[in-house]
Every structure is written in structure tokens, then in C-alpha cells.
Amino acid sequence: MCQAIVKLLQESNLGLDVVSYGELYTAKLANFDPSLIYFHGNNKLPIEISFALDYGPINFIVDNESELNLIIEICKQKKTTANIMFRVTPDIETQTHEYIKTGHKSSKFGLSPSQIKKLTPIIINNLNFLNYLGLHVHLGSQSTKLKPYIESVSVIAKLASELTAEFNLNTTKVNLGGGVGIKYNHKDSPIPLDKWAKALSTELVKTFTDRRLDLPQLILEPGRAIIGSAGVTLYTVGHIKKLDSGIEYVSVDGGLADNPRPAMYQAKYTAELANRIDDGQKIVSIVGKYCESGDILIKDIKLNAKTNDILVVYGTGAYNYSMSSNYNRTPRPACVLIQNGKPIEIIKAQTYEDLTRHDA
Ligand SMILES: Cc1ncc(COP(=O)(O)O)c(C=O)c1O
Structure with missing residues (x-):
């Protein structure tokens, strides 16, 4: 909206x-x-x-x-x-x-x-x-x-x-x-x-x-x-780690605050790398950066991501931006409309000044 x-x-x-x-x-x-x-x-x-x-x-x-x-x-x-x-x-x-x-x-x-x-x-x-x-x-x-x-x-x-x-x-x-x-x-x-x-x-x-x-x-x-299908969310892949149990976590620079739906009602998404062809030979879980164990965007997906890859999550045009929050004092990202191949910023990214503007 x-x-x-x-x-x-x-x-x-x-x-x-x-x-x-x-x-x-x-x-x-x-x-x-x-x-x-x-x-x-x-x-x-x-x-x-x-x-x-x-x-x-x-x-x-x-x-x-x-x-x-x-x-x-x-x-x-x-x-x-x-x-x-x-x-x-x-x-x-x-x-x-x-x-x-x-x-x-x-x-x-x-x-x-x-x-x-x-x-x-x-x-x-x-x-x-x-x-x-x-x-x-x-x-x-x-x-x-x-x-x-x-x-x-x-x-x-x-x-x-x-x-x-x-x-x-x-x-x-x-x-x-x-x-x-x-x-x-x-x-x-x-x-x-x-x-x-x-x-x-x-x-x-x-x-x-x-x-x-x-x-x-x-x-x-x-x-x-x-x-819904008209929108996607783009994340940058950050740190990747493999636990002793074998679970591999791929962390992205967003998560729960821009997409609370997986944590709220177990919504399922799919994702791909946007910057290169992926052989997808590993099963990993994509997790957000927020301080909640439930901040898991996608559990068990075939993806061979590396740090700095761009990840595209599909189907985020509805209920994502509108449900987003500033949890952990994170600014909301920009919202960009692509019309005839041209990007138009329809909501600007929040700044840190925006985040602190109402602090009394
Ligand atoms: C009254 C009403 N109509 C329509 C909708 C649209 O639902 P959906 O986006 O799942 O099509 C909603 C969603 O909350 C709603 O509350």
C-alpha cells in the first residue's frame, strides 16, 4: 500500500x-x-x-x-x-x-x-x-x-x-x-x-x-x-555455516522484519540465485539476520550459495512490505517497480535518521 x-x-x-x-x-x-x-x-x-x-x-x-x-x-x-x-x-x-x-x-x-x-x-x-x-x-x-x-x-x-x-x-x-x-x-x-x-x-x-x-x-x-507473484525480494547472501549436525545455514541481509509470514504461519517460499547459474547440489536453510530462532525464511532448499551472491525470493508482492517492521532497529528496504524494463523507486529505503526521528 x-x-x-x-x-x-x-x-x-x-x-x-x-x-x-x-x-x-x-x-x-x-x-x-x-x-x-x-x-x-x-x-x-x-x-x-x-x-x-x-x-x-x-x-x-x-x-x-x-x-x-x-x-x-x-x-x-x-x-x-x-x-x-x-x-x-x-x-x-x-x-x-x-x-x-x-x-x-x-x-x-x-x-x-x-x-x-x-x-x-x-x-x-x-x-x-x-x-x-x-x-x-x-x-x-x-x-x-x-x-x-x-x-x-x-x-x-x-x-x-x-x-x-x-x-x-x-x-x-x-x-x-x-x-x-x-x-x-x-x-x-x-x-x-x-x-x-x-x-x-x-x-x-x-x-x-x-x-x-x-x-x-x-x-x-x-x-x-x-x-503477489508480481513481487520478489532481493537479498545479499552473508555468512554461511555448517553445524556439526550437518545443517547448513545461509544467512541473508533481511528476514523476519521484511517477511514475517514464515514465522507467523509457516508460509513456504522458493528462492534462486539471481546473479549466476546455480548447480543447487546442497540442501541448506536460508535464515534471516534477526534475533529470533524462528527467523527461518526457507527450510531445506537446494541451493549452492556463496557469500555476496544475490538471492531472489519469489511471490513476495503481497503481505510482505505491508507486514514489515523495524525489528532490531532495521530500516525498511526500498520498494522498486519495474515498468517497461525501467526501475522506479515507489517507496524509498528508510534511513537511520528515519529510524530515530521519533525518539524523544
Ligand atoms: C476482506 C478481505 N478481502 C480480500 C482479502 C484478500 O485476500 P487474498 O490476498 O488472500 O486474496 C483479504 C485479506 O486479508 C480480506 O481480509
């Missing part, structure tokens, strides 16, 4: 998901069309809601009752109306790591269909301040199966039909989330994005038509499937 990426999204006629003031602020600096912004999150702060309402006709994906009441309160103060959709927890499990599942019953995101129905009187009593648009669902990330997505469409269609029949609330937008996996490793076989979109739109048309509902606008939120 940075201004250059927001501008690329705008040029590509794509929408934008945000979850924080910082992301809204960045979008605004880049002049992104607010009507194409979907504001997610389970704890939107008063200051964030207020900023979003001042920005323009943003779509709030309402997570819970308390948030709904807060939006109304702020809309009353500002004499304005918020566009809202509800985040539905469909109670559908996806086959992915526990920490990136979101559609299961105990998920911290969203509410069940019956809980959402209980909130409808609040909407009906506040039509001056709330404009109900529709329903949202997101099952989780790095999903490789279509079936759970298809099941989620039925849950949405049923709820939409009940909201129309019982409360006269028409669902004009259905947002079926994202989570389509990408190929991090040779073993991964992701669902092609076009196949996923076609299957979901076909199912939406079928379920809504069967229930005699008007067809809503379909919104999809593929995140990493758009940008």
Missing part, C-alpha cells in the same frame, strides 16, 4: 480495500475515487469512520452492532449518510492455515446471518443515516478449492432473500471477497483467477434467479492473486 500502487489500481479501474486510517489517508493523497473503496475491519475507530465519511461515499463493510451504532452516531453529527454492507460469517471452513481462515463460525470477523437479521431494525430506524447496499463474505486466504466459495454464494443468496422478504431491504451489491491462492512453490496449484470469477458469477446468477431476486452487482477482492 503506497501512493504509486493506489494510482496503478485507479488506472486499471480496480477498487480498493482499506482497513485503517493510514490506508484511507494514502488513498486520499493519491486521489482515489472513494466510491470504489471498501472499508473493512473489526474495530474501526471513531477517527477512522469520521475521516472516511469526510472523504466521500466510501462503502463500509460493517462488522458488528457496536460499529453500526457508532457509524450512525457519527453520521448524525455530520448530517450525512453512510453506505453500508454487512460482513457475513457463513460458517464455512477453507483448507488453509488456521491464522488465515476467516469464514468459520468462531472467526473474529463478521456476524452470522441470523445476527445480521437482528440488526435490520437499526437500519430501518435510521434510513436517513444508513444506505444499505448489500452483503460481503471472505472465507480466508491462500484457498485452493472452489467448493467453499460456491457454498458461500448460497448463504449470501438465502440471507439476501430473507432481508428482502422480511424487511424490504434489497441487496444490490454482493462482495464475495478474495483469498485465491498463488503459486509460492512448485507443489502449489492455484485456481486460475478467471475460472474462479466465472464460477462465482455463474453461481450468483443461478442462486439469485432461483430465489427470484434482482441480480446484484458482483464485487470480488482478489488481493495476492493480483500482486
Whole structure:
């Protein structure tokens, strides 16, 4: 998330998901069309809601009752109306790591269909301040199966039909989330994005038509499937050591702070040397430089690296820079876009002055 990426999204006629003031602020600096912004999150702060309402006709994906009441309160103060959709927890499990599942019953995101129905009187009593648009669902990330997505469409269609029949609330937008996996490793076989979109739109048309509902606008939120594979991280190989046990560690000049995903949820990556052909005849583990034993970027990979080689780790275009930190007081690296063969620095590397700027 940075201004250059927001501008690329705008040029590509794509929408934008945000979850924080910082992301809204960045979008605004880049002049992104607010009507194409979907504001997610389970704890939107008063200051964030207020900023979003001042920005323009943003779509709030309402997570819970308390948030709904807060939006109304702020809309009353500002004499304005918020566009809202509800985040539905469909109670559908996806086959992915526990920490990136979101559609299961105990998920911290969203509410069940019956809980959402209980909130409808609040909407009906506040039509001056709330404009109900529709329903949202997101099952989780790095999903490789279509079936759970298809099941989620039925849950949405049923709820939409009940909201129309019982409360006269028409669902004009259905947002079926994202989570389509990408190929991090040779073993991964992701669902092609076009196949996923076609299957979901076909199912939406079928379920809504069967229930005699008007067809809503379909919104999809593929995140990493758009940008994940477009990014790589370049490291310089530092010290290499072989333990008595035979394990060989190749250390690089980054790790946990620029890529917390392996430590957080055992994410797997693949890598190669970028500066020369590698005979890859040894099994080594690539480790970061941070003070955590869990700072292992890739365990057991065939690589014959030497100090000063350049290592390329693939599939780091999503969730890496955004999750990066300054752990161990390490500056964040630059982010470079390659367009038509030309490098453009879209985020500058942090300096040591940047790191100490807020020290009081
Ligand atoms: C609401 C929502 N939509 C879409 C996505 C995109 O997921 P992915 O990048 O796995 O496609 C996320 C990821 O966190 C999300 O929370």
C-alpha cells in the first residue's frame, strides 16, 4: 500500500480495500475515487469512520452492532449518510492455515446471518443515516478449492432473500471477497483467477434467479492473486555455516522484519540465485539476520550459495512490505517497480535518521 500502487489500481479501474486510517489517508493523497473503496475491519475507530465519511461515499463493510451504532452516531453529527454492507460469517471452513481462515463460525470477523437479521431494525430506524447496499463474505486466504466459495454464494443468496422478504431491504451489491491462492512453490496449484470469477458469477446468477431476486452487482477482492507473484525480494547472501549436525545455514541481509509470514504461519517460499547459474547440489536453510530462532525464511532448499551472491525470493508482492517492521532497529528496504524494463523507486529505503526521528 503506497501512493504509486493506489494510482496503478485507479488506472486499471480496480477498487480498493482499506482497513485503517493510514490506508484511507494514502488513498486520499493519491486521489482515489472513494466510491470504489471498501472499508473493512473489526474495530474501526471513531477517527477512522469520521475521516472516511469526510472523504466521500466510501462503502463500509460493517462488522458488528457496536460499529453500526457508532457509524450512525457519527453520521448524525455530520448530517450525512453512510453506505453500508454487512460482513457475513457463513460458517464455512477453507483448507488453509488456521491464522488465515476467516469464514468459520468462531472467526473474529463478521456476524452470522441470523445476527445480521437482528440488526435490520437499526437500519430501518435510521434510513436517513444508513444506505444499505448489500452483503460481503471472505472465507480466508491462500484457498485452493472452489467448493467453499460456491457454498458461500448460497448463504449470501438465502440471507439476501430473507432481508428482502422480511424487511424490504434489497441487496444490490454482493462482495464475495478474495483469498485465491498463488503459486509460492512448485507443489502449489492455484485456481486460475478467471475460472474462479466465472464460477462465482455463474453461481450468483443461478442462486439469485432461483430465489427470484434482482441480480446484484458482483464485487470480488482478489488481493495476492493480483500482486503477489508480481513481487520478489532481493537479498545479499552473508555468512554461511555448517553445524556439526550437518545443517547448513545461509544467512541473508533481511528476514523476519521484511517477511514475517514464515514465522507467523509457516508460509513456504522458493528462492534462486539471481546473479549466476546455480548447480543447487546442497540442501541448506536460508535464515534471516534477526534475533529470533524462528527467523527461518526457507527450510531445506537446494541451493549452492556463496557469500555476496544475490538471492531472489519469489511471490513476495503481497503481505510482505505491508507486514514489515523495524525489528532490531532495521530500516525498511526500498520498494522498486519495474515498468517497461525501467526501475522506479515507489517507496524509498528508510534511513537511520528515519529510524530515530521519533525518539524523544
Ligand atoms: C476482506 C478481505 N478481502 C480480500 C482479502 C484478500 O485476500 P487474498 O490476498 O488472500 O486474496 C483479504 C485479506 O486479508 C480480506 O481480509
